[in-house]
Amino acid sequence: MSSSNENTTSSSGSEQSDSRNDTLDFIEKLSDVPMGKLPPHIDFQRTRVDCKADAPIHTDTFQYSGAYASMGVDNSLLDSFSSNFRVEVIRLEKDEMEFDMIGIDPAIANAFRRILIAEVPTMAIERVLIANNTSVIQDEVLSHRLGLIPIKADPRLFEFTENNAANEKNTIVFGLKVRCEKQGKRKGPKREGQEQDGQTRITVKSKDLVWLPNGSNFALESEGSSSNSSSKPKTYTSFTCSQDSLPEFSSNPVGPTDGDITIARLGPGQEIELEALAVKGIGKTHAKWSPVAPAWYRMLPEVIILKDIEDELAEKLVATCPVKVFDIEDIGNGKKRATVARPRKCTLCRECIREGKGWEDSLSLRRVKDHFIFTIESTGVLPPEVLFTEAVKILQDKCERAITDLC
Amino acid sequence: MELGSLSDPTQSTFSLVDEDHTFANAIRFTLNQDPRTKFCGYSIPHPSDNRVNIRIQTTGDPAKDVFKDACQDLMVMCQHVSNTFNKAVVDFKLSNSVEGMDIESDS
Numbered sequence: 231m232s233s234s235n236e237n238t239t240s241s242s243g244s245e246q247s248d249s250r251n252d253t254l255d256f257i258e259k260l261s262d263v264p265m266g267k268l269p270p271h272i273d274f275q276r277t278r279v280d281c282k283a284d285a286p287i288h289t290d291t292f293q294y295s296g297a298y299a300s301m302g303v304d305n306s307l308l309d310s311f312s313s314n315f316r317v318e319v320i321r322l323e324k325d326e327m328e329f330d331m332i333g334i335d336p337a338i339a340n341a342f343r344r345i346l347i348a349e350v351p352t353m354a355i356e357r358v359l360i361a362n363n364t365s366v367i368q369d370e371v372l373s374h375r376l377g378l379i380p381i382k383a384d385p386r387l388f389e390f391t392e393n394n395a396a397n398e399k400n401t402i403v404f405g406l407k408v409r410c411e412k413q414g415k416r417k418g419p420k421r422e423g424q425e426q427d428g429q430t431r432i433t434v435k436s437k438d439l440v441w442l443p444n445g446s447n448f449a450l451e452s453e454g455s456s457s458n459s460s461s462k463p464k465t466y467t468s469f470t471c472s473q474d475s476l477p478e479f480s481s482n483p484v485g486p487t488d489g490d491i492t493i494a495r496l497g498p499g500q501e502i503e504l505e506a507l508a509v510k511g512i513g514k515t516h517a518k519w520s521p522v523a524p525a526w527y528r529m530l531p532e533v534i535i536l537k538d539i540e541d542e543l544a545e546k547l548v549a550t551c552p553v554k555v556f557d558i559e560d561i562g563n564g565k566k567r568a569t570v571a572r573p574r575k576c577t578l579c580r581e582c583i584r585e586g587k588g589w590e591d592s593l594s595l596r597r598v599k600d601h602f603i604f605t606i607e608s609t610g611v612l613p614p615e616v617l618f619t620e621a622v623k624i625l626q627d628k629c630e631r632a633i634t635d636l637c
Numbered sequence: 638m639e640l641g642s643l644s645d646p647t648q649s650t651f652s653l654v655d656e657d658h659t660f661a662n663a664i665r666f667t668l669n670q671d672p673r674t675k676f677c678g679y680s681i682p683h684p685s686d687n688r689v690n691i692r693i694q695t696t697g698d699p700a701k702d703v704f705k706d707a708c709q710d711l712m713v714m715c716q717h718v719s720n721t722f723n724k725a726v727v728d729f730k731l732s733n734s735v736e737g738m739d740i741e742s743d744s
């Protein structure tokens with residue numbers, strides 16, 4: 231526009247004002263930007279990720295409250311949050327749950343996910359006292375394996391160790407004593423599911439870990455074996471009372487979540503004798519404390535057919551999709567049309583639009599930016615719904631801490 | 638810890654120890670939702686440093702107040718999420734009458 235104006239400057243002034251009037255006319259004739267309402271294309275960019283064959287577009291979120299101020303639209307979510315936010319539970323099992331979280335920003339949803347993985351505390355074996363280990367598995371590898379066993383004990387009943395001596399409020403002690411006899415006879419009472427006598431190898435399972443509510447039985451080295459005769463030899467833990475006398479444990483004994491986890495295998499004559507001390511910790515320090523396996527979310531997929539896809543093309547489309555998002559419906563006259571039957575299943579593999587422009591024009595793959603399909607898979611330490619409320623509480627504590635730090 | 642200027646309280650940097658993207662990104666969202674915020678952003682100066690810096694510039698109010706309000710907003714949001722979630726779980730358990738699970742709503 232400006233270059234044409236320059237050209238006309240020298241020739242005649244009237245022409246110039248004409249073209250300027252044209253421009254003004256054009257601008258004036260443009261329809262007004264509707265106030266108080268976003269135009270559909272901008273609203274689309276705000277609420278959807280559009281997945282093209284090469285890459286997704288409009289992936290960012292618009293967090294700034296005044297982002298659409300020029301259109302008279304308030305972009306702040308906080309006021310409307312309480313009325314718009316929804317949770318829908320899809321599946322709830324003992325150790326797993328799936329739910330939809332609708333009307334929340336990814337920043338907050340992601341905070342919950344990160345807290346679930348790294349900051350919700352659990353109990354896990356941290357110290358192992360090995361009295362005897364003649365198995366082929368080395369002490370340090372054995373200890374590491376023990377650490378990874380999820381321990382079923384409510385971490386809310388325990389304190390962090392924080393350099394305190396091990397006591398009944400911060401430590402759980404497990405004993406493990408297994409020996410494979412030369413003849414393959416197993417010492418100790420035979421338990422159901424354990425391998426039969428007469429076998430020459432035995433498998434040490436997590437159910438062999440015995441909870442010791444009175445603390446460690448191993449005497450401290452400095453005390454010497456001679457003091458064992460005294461009434462109470464000093465051990466590696468200083469419990470003031472037995473844990474199973476506490477009301478919270480008497481009804482709910484502590485132990486591994488699963489008794490069938492292999493710890494080691496023993497050959498004839500081999501033996502393991504140890505004590506394992508479990509303490510409270512968080513997944514940030516070591517993944518063994520992570521209560522989830524794991525927690526994740528995905529945005530709700532939206533598959534829209536823009537142009538009718540019929541007959542062979544429809545059948546091709548149905549066959550292409552690996553998770554069977556599409557179905558075929560009859561529209562009379564022997565004609566068939568593709569329909570979207572299970573959009574939620576779409577994994578966004580983009581296989582259906584990979585083949586070229588034609589497909590990309592008739593199919594639109596989208597993600598809803600504020601709808602999260604959250605899945606929490608618990609290791610069994612706590613039920614998944616409790617884990618989530620704990621995670622929310624932890625985020626709240628963080629805010630509280632930030633506020634008190636400032637004062 | 639607040640790092641700002643004495644003469645101009647509308648802009649400062651808040652340096653929080655023992656925090657990471659989890660808190661900083663969430664608080665950046667609530668800060669952005671506050672119309673008094675002119676600019677806000679965060680950075681983690683070094684990955685092995687357990688610290689995050691949150692920068693806030695406001696349109697006039699003290700940055701500290703805006704930051705505190707953002708924390709409050711986030712807490713209110715959390716509370717609402719927690720309540721809604723517990724309600725949804727209880728409703729789901731009732732409608733499905735899942736056995737062998739105790740209904741727990743501790744918030």
Ligand code: SF4
Nearest residue numbers: 551576577579580582
């Ligand atoms: S993107 Fe993949 S999963 Fe989704 S509809 Fe297309 S082919 Fe199916």
